[in-house]
Amino acid sequence: MGGFCGNKNILAPKKCSGEARHRGLTQNSAPGPKGADIKEFGDSESGPPLIPMIHAIEAGNKPMVAAIEGFALGGGLELALGCHYRIAHSKARLGLPEVTLGLLPAAGGSQRLPRLIGVPAALDLIITGRHVTAAEALQLGIVDQVTDHHTVDAAVKFALSVAGRPLDARRISSYSCPPVSGDLDALFEEVMRKVRRGARGAIAPVACVQAVRAAATLPYARGMERERELMATLFTSGQARALQYSFFAQRAVSRWSTPSGARWDASAPKPVRKVAVIGLGTMGRGIAVALAQAGFPVVSVETQEKQLTEAKRAVSQMLERGAKRRGVAAPLDKMSYSSNIQAVADVDLVIEAVFEDMGLKKKIFQQLSAVCKPDALLCTNTSSLDVDQLASQTRNPELVVGMHFFAPAHVMKLLEVVYGPRSSPQALATAMQLGKKMGKVSVAVGNCPGFVGNRMLKAYVEQAFFLLEEGATPELVDSALEEFGFSMGFFKVSDLSGLDVGWKVRKEDGLALPGVSTGPSARIRQGRRYSPLGDLLCQRGRFGQKTGSGWYQYGKPGGRVATPDPWLHSFLEEYRAQHGLVPRRIDPQEVLERCLYALINEGFRILEDGIAAGPEDIDCIYVFGYGWPHYRGGPMFYAAMVGLPKVLERLEHYYRAHPDVPDLQPCSLLRRLVASGSPPVQKWKEAIKKLHSQL
Numbered sequence: 277m278g279g280f281c282g283n284k285n286i287l288a289p290k291k292c293s294g295e296a297r298h299r300g301l302t303q304n305s306a307p308g309p310k311g312a313d314i315k316e317f318g319d320s321e322s323g324p325p326l327i328p329m330i331h332a333i334e335a336g337n338k339p340m341v342a343a344i345e346g347f348a349l350g351g352g353l354e355l356a357l358g359c360h361y362r363i364a365h366s367k368a369r370l371g372l373p374e375v376t377l378g379l380l381p382a383a384g385g386s387q388r389l390p391r392l393i394g395v396p397a398a399l400d401l402i403i404t405g406r407h408v409t410a411a412e413a414l415q416l417g418i419v420d421q422v423t424d425h426h427t428v429d430a431a432v433k434f435a436l437s438v439a440g441r442p443l444d445a446r447r448i449s450s451y452s453c454p455p456v457s458g459d460l461d462a463l464f465e466e467v468m469r470k471v472r473r474g475a476r477g478a479i480a481p482v483a484c485v486q487a488v489r490a491a492a493t494l495p496y497a498r499g500m501e502r503e504r505e506l507m508a509t510l511f512t513s514g515q516a517r518a519l520q521y522s523f524f525a526q527r528a529v530s531r532w533s534t535p536s537g538a539r540w541d542a543s544a545p546k547p548v549r550k551v552a553v554i555g556l557g558t559m560g561r562g563i564a565v566a567l568a569q570a571g572f573p574v575v576s577v578e579t580q581e582k583q584l585t586e587a588k589r590a591v592s593q594m595l596e597r598g599a600k601r602r603g604v605a606a607p608l609d610k611m612s613y614s615s616n617i618q619a620v621a622d623v624d625l626v627i628e629a630v631f632e633d634m635g636l637k638k639k640i641f642q643q644l645s646a647v648c649k650p651d652a653l654l655c656t657n658t659s660s661l662d663v664d665q666l667a668s669q670t671r672n673p674e675l676v677v678g679m680h681f682f683a684p685a686h687v688m689k690l691l692e693v694v695y696g697p698r699s700s701p702q703a704l705a706t707a708m709q710l711g712k713k714m715g716k717v718s719v720a721v722g723n724c725p726g727f728v729g730n731r732m733l734k735a736y737v738e739q740a741f742f743l744l745e746e747g748a749t750p751e752l753v754d755s756a757l758e759e760f761g762f763s764m765g766f767f768k769v770s771d772l773s774g775l776d777v778g779w780k781v782r783k784e785d786g787l788a789l790p791g792v793s794t795g796p797s798a799r800i801r802q803g804r805r806y807s808p809l810g811d812l813l814c815q816r817g818r819f820g821q822k823t824g825s826g827w828y829q830y831g832k833p834g835g836r837v838a839t840p841d842p843w844l845h846s847f848l849e850e851y852r853a854q855h856g857l858v859p860r861r862i863d864p865q866e867v868l869e870r871c872l873y874a875l876i877n878e879g880f881r882i883l884e885d886g887i888a889a890g891p892e893d894i895d896c897i898y899v900f901g902y903g904w905p906h907y908r909g910g911p912m913f914y915a916a917m918v919g920l921p922k923v924l925e926r927l928e929h930y931y932r933a934h935p936d937v938p939d940l941q942p943c944s945l946l947r948r949l950v951a952s953g954s955p956p957v958q959k960w961k962e963a964i965k966k967l968h969s970q971l
């Protein structure tokens with residue numbers, strides 16, 4: 277973004293001299309188009325103060341025209357709002373995304389935008405942080421003109437055309453907010469209720485509403501004071517640190533590397549022009565939709581005619597709904613369907629998404645290897661099966677990788693890209709790039725049971741079951757996890773996704789056995805403590821929401837409202853009595869420590885094994901695939917915030933109390949990081965490398 281005044285002098289914000297800084301806050305240097313430099317937030321000495329500069333621009337007596345090209349985000353847009361006019365290129369994007377960084381627009385954005393476009397529209401932009409196109413910005417009244425031509429030329433021409441006109445009516449800070457229809461207090465109360473419900477403990481969206489309320493109810497100068505007070509609280513908060521860490525983590529994971537030395541910058545992806553999806557169950561449908569929405573021609577293969585007919589209708593509906601939401605045409609022409617696997621002969625990449633059955637998948641990979649072009653990439657959407665075994669069914673195992681999507685695949689942002697020992701760097705680079713084009717946060721992970729996300733989840737799930745055995749209820753465990761910021765606790769989630777899913781996996785792993793004898797040996801499988809509670813519910817036909825009962829009751833099959841179940845409580849009491857378990861009072865802190873630290877401990881093992889390249893990879897997986905509260909950064913960031921010595925001490929404590937639970941035994945990497953002074957999470961990768969090289 278550039279700024280121009282009526283006599284063609286170019287505004288050069290970076291050269292403005294510094295002035296007194298606001299107490300307690302880092303002062304941003306003049307913002308670039310992407311807003312303030314987030315990396316500077318920790319540096320209290322950087323840059324000239326932004327707010328006085330914007331005031332000086334607005335108070336100037338020559339017309340200042342902001343020429344907006346590319347992005348005008350955060351401080352960039354706030355600077356433009358200080359100008360008297362704004363002209364945007366048709367491809368420009370504007371927004372106040374501070375809330376996504378745990379902040380609010382604190383260079384007057386929360387005070388000027390509602391004065392310019394009204395309270396409801398400003399609340400929408402500031403609370404969500406969404407970017408708008410130039411066309412929408414024009415419609416909202418944020419910009420005065422949109423051009424398809426050279427923006428700077430258009431701005432200069434515009435500035436000359438308005439030179440000499442009075443400027444008082446162009447200074448947004450002098451406006452009152454346009455009146456709202458209806459009662460202003462009622463509007464803010466309603467918005468605040470919604471925001472608090474959706475925020476699940478995030479403080480920035482709440483502060484954003486409070487700041488806009490100040491704009492609507494206070495004179496500008498007092499509104500600015502309120503904006504500054506609110507920002508002061510946010511700026512130093514752990515939530516802002518976590519969200520800013522997460523911003524850089526998302527970018528760091530695209531610079532992938534593997535233990536064998538393959539790297540993102542040394543591996544060129546292959547071009548992908550056409551893609552096939554095999555299997556049109558829930559996952560296959562979502563993947564096909566996500567591909568078509570990203571502009572790829574997709575051939576979808578489903579051998580069961582009935583399933584194919586249903587899937588065609590469902591996919592078209594999903595595409596139409598998505599297009600309506602985004603205000604674009606539905607990409608129905610991208611989709612073609614077949615019941616014959618020969619239809620994939622000309623595609624560049626296949627994503628297999630059939631039922632999670634190794635025998636079936638092996639057969640499909642043999643067929644694909646025979647039918648596809650020899651250089652086609654063959655990907656599997658397995659969530660747990662061995663990618664290398666599938667690769668061994670093909671002529672070119674180096675062209676096989678896992679692409680583990682999360683349900684619903686067209687909505688969830690996470691993609692685990694799983695490389696096997698034989699996957700080529702180019703295959704990995706191609707899958708990573710495809711994920712990026714689909715708008716996913718793609719994370720490269722090594723091949724091991726459960727990969728990263730599900731491997732860590734196992735330790736967490738196990739603790740949740742053990743806590744029930746020891747005296748907790750599903751309600752107690754879930755409320756502790758929801759209070760922490762998960763949208764649903766573990767037991768509600770498993771009722772939603774179906775208890776039979778985990779049961780099937782446990783049966784295949786030889787863990788869930790028919791019938792349970794009494795005595796301690798009934799709760800030991802494969803040499804370690806095991807809880808058969810989930811299996812016992814499944815044996816009684818309690819699969820969760822779909823059967824009307826699981827860990828909670830739902831009134832009827834397909835019911836959605838979870839209510840505590842007295843039957844389940846007596847069942848737990850009988851179970852404990854049968855196994856000689858004396859229930860004790862368990863507090864929410866123990867629930868969090870047991871579930872989360874066991875999961876984090878497995879995260880350290882994953883880092884130690886080189887299955888994930890760094891803590892950022894694990895954190896992105898948990899934030900974008902497993903509902904970890906974004907404002908807590910991810911499990912590894914959270915461990916660093918709690919303090920590694922404390923995590924270690926608590927794990928040692930719980931392992932002493934439960935020596936038959938190996939997941940609670942602190943991982944040696946955690947011990948070594950603590951012994952080396954607990955470096956900050958951003959330095960772990962380096963520290964791990966150093967520790968590995970010392971072995």
Ligand SMILES: CCCCCCC[C@H](O)CC(=O)SCCNC(=O)CCNC(=O)[C@H](O)C(C)(C)COP(=O)([O-])OP(=O)([O-])OC[C@H]1O[C@@H](n2cnc3c(N)ncnc32)[C@H](O)[C@@H]1OP(=O)([O-])[O-]
Nearest residue numbers: 298310311312313314315347349350351373381382383527
């Ligand atoms: C009294 C107190 C006064 C306080 C004043 C407050 C002022 C204001 O309210 C606060 C702000 O503006 S808050 C800020 C509000 N602004 C935002 O939240 C905007 C955040 N940025 C974005 O959303 C995206 O970058 C874009 C959509 C702009 C471009 O997407 P794209 O084309 O896919 O590109 P990409 O891959 O994303 O980025 C390329 C490289 O640039 C890097 N980088 C980017 N922005 C950065 C920044 N602000 N900073 C630092 N670095 C930033 C990024 O890390 C990456 O580096 P790498 O080393 O290559 O990895």
